[in-house]
Amino acid sequence: MLDRVEIRENADRQCGDDEHDCVADDLLTQQIVSVVLPSPGLGYDTPLSRAMTDYQLAFKPAIGLYGQHDPSAVLFDDGTPVFGVEEERYTREKHATDTFPEHAIRACLDHRNLTLSDLDRIFLPYEPQLRGKIASHYVSDAIRAPGVGRKLSALEETLVTQVRSRFVPTRQIENRLESIGSPVPPVETISHHRCHAASAFHPSGFDEGVVLTLDAKGEYDSTVVWRGDEDGLTRAYTYEHPNSLGLFFAVVTEYLGYRMFNGEGKVMGLAPYGEDNPEIESVLRDLIDTGTDYDVTDLTKRWGTGHGVEILEGEFGRPRNETPGDFDQWEKDLAHTAQKLLEETVVDIAETAVDQLNTANVALAGGVALNCKLNKCVRESPHVDDVFVQPVANDAGLALGAGWAGQPPSAVDRQTDVYLGPEYETEEIRSTLETHAAR
Numbered sequence: 001m002l003d004r005v006e007i008r009e010n011a012d013r014q015c016g017d018d019e020h021d022c023v024a025d026d027l028l029t030q031q032i033v034s035v036v037l038p039s040p041g042l043g044y045d046t047p048l049s050r051a052m053t054d055y056q057l058a059f060k061p062a063i064g065l066y067g068q069h070d071p072s073a074v075l076f077d078d079g080t081p082v083f084g085v086e087e088e089r090y091t092r093e094k095h096a097t098d099t100f101p102e103h104a105i106r107a108c109l110d111h112r113n114l115t116l117s118d119l120d121r122i123f124l125p126y127e128p129q130l131r132g133k134i135a136s137h138y139v140s141d142a143i144r145a146p147g148v149g150r151k152l153s154a155l156e157e158t159l160v161t162q163v164r165s166r167f168v169p170t171r172q173i174e175n176r177l178e179s180i181g182s183p184v185p186p187v188e189t190i191s192h193h194r195c196h197a198a199s200a201f202h203p204s205g206f207d208e209g210v211v212l213t214l215d216a217k218g219e220y221d222s223t224v225v226w227r228g229d230e231d232g233l234t235r236a237y238t239y240e241h242p243n244s245l246g247l248f249f250a251v252v253t254e255y256l257g258y259r260m261f262n263g264e265g266k267v268m269g270l271a272p273y274g275e276d277n278p279e280i281e282s283v284l285r286d287l288i289d290t291g292t293d294y295d296v297t298d299l300t301k302r303w304g305t306g307h308g309v310e311i312l313e314g315e316f317g318r319p320r321n322e323t324p325g326d327f328d329q330w331e332k333d334l335a336h337t338a339q340k341l342l343e344e345t346v347v348d349i350a351e352t353a354v355d356q357l358n359t360a361n362v363a364l365a366g367g368v369a370l371n372c373k374l375n376k377c378v379r380e381s382p383h384v385d386d387v388f389v390q391p392v393a394n395d396a397g398l399a400l401g402a403g404w405a406g407q408p409p410s411a412v413d414r415q416t417d418v419y420l421g422p423e424y425e426t427e428e429i430r431s432t433l434e435t436h437a438a439r
């Protein structure tokens with residue numbers, strides 16, 4: 001029986017780099033294997049049981065080639081998550097942007113009194129080499145930077161990033177891990193959307209289903225339609241960056257005065273206070289196409305939201321709102337309309353996928369799947385039988401998916417809660433509340 005390293009190497013031989021993640025992961029799904037179970041009666045904290053147990057750590061770094069926000073870590077014991085936490089819970093900085101999850105990693109290790117050398121493997125939820133698929137987009141984005149100096153700087157950064165992605169994709173992460181302990185166990189990278197998809201399908205309890213991963217951007221992909229079944233996940237359709245529903249909603253979020261990747265839930269909450277507004281809807285429909293063949297790139301073709309906000313300011317003849325939380329009826333109507341077009345698009349993608357992939361279960365993940373009003377619309381579609389949403393649908397949930405992605409879905413228990421984090425005694429909670437005079 002092949003072990004994971006052999007499987008990965010065989011996959012590398014069987015495919016070009018562009019197909020690296022799909023073929024390798026398919027092989028992993030089909031052939032992965034066995035774990036050595038601890039002997040009954042042995043405690044997990046003894047050196048003997050530790051040596052006989054297959055521990056893996058999955059984490060979302062949020063530095064360098066591995067995204068910018070929501071770092072987290074999850075410890076797996078024989079493929080089952082036993083502890084997981086977001087870095088922001090320790091740093092107390094929301095989303096812990098541009099942060100390596102050292103606290104979360106150390107908490108995972110401490111949970112079972114482990115060191116890095118006790119781990120069988122580390123999983124990262126990005127496949128940096130896949131960035132090369134849209135290298136031309138990164139270059140053209142850099143060329144558009146204002147001024148010669150910034151243009152050259154952006155081009156240099158883009159080139160360096162492409163080289164690092166291709167030739168030393170995990171070096172920065174391994175360097176950071178060495179400050180926690182050594183030797184660093186083998187590090188395996190798995191594509192971003194595959195991890196989102198596994199985080200939704202594997203714990204869904206579905207025998208088969210459509211999986212929608214709805215995001216701002218993975219390595220090159222923004223929305224992916226998958227088919228999940230007992231053999232694992234098969235990518236059915238990809239909407240490449242910058243055709244991104246996450247960025248579309250982020251542009252509206254910034255235009256209404258909130259921060260992207262942070263205030264989207266507030267825009268969703270504002271939407272019910274608005275009404276249908278034909279003028280707003282007409283302008284937005286001229287800017288974007290909705291439905292299965294959606295196209296939002298007029299607003300999202302440059303990374304970030306600045307370009308899209310400028311377009312909205314020009315088209316609507318209104319500046320960006322500078323007083324978030326203080327909205328007039330027009331702004332409420334805009335939130336209502338943006339939410340309406342998002343729902344219209346995702347429901348159409350879901351219904352089309354249900355019909356084409358011949359399964360009526362739908363699992364959802366990716367940051368856009370935090371939009372619970374949208375999820376309700378999918379659930380209420382007459383084409384859909386059942387829906388499962390990964391509770392940690394945003395990037396913090398990637399660590400869960402990275403740990404599950406190599407397992408057969410049937411090996412993963414149905415997820416019924418998210419209580420994987422630190423525990424506190426009642427007295428400890430009471431004492432902390434009294435110390436801070438909280439009532």
Ligand SMILES: [Fe+2]
Binds near residue numbers: 192196215218366367
């Ligand atoms: Fe993501």
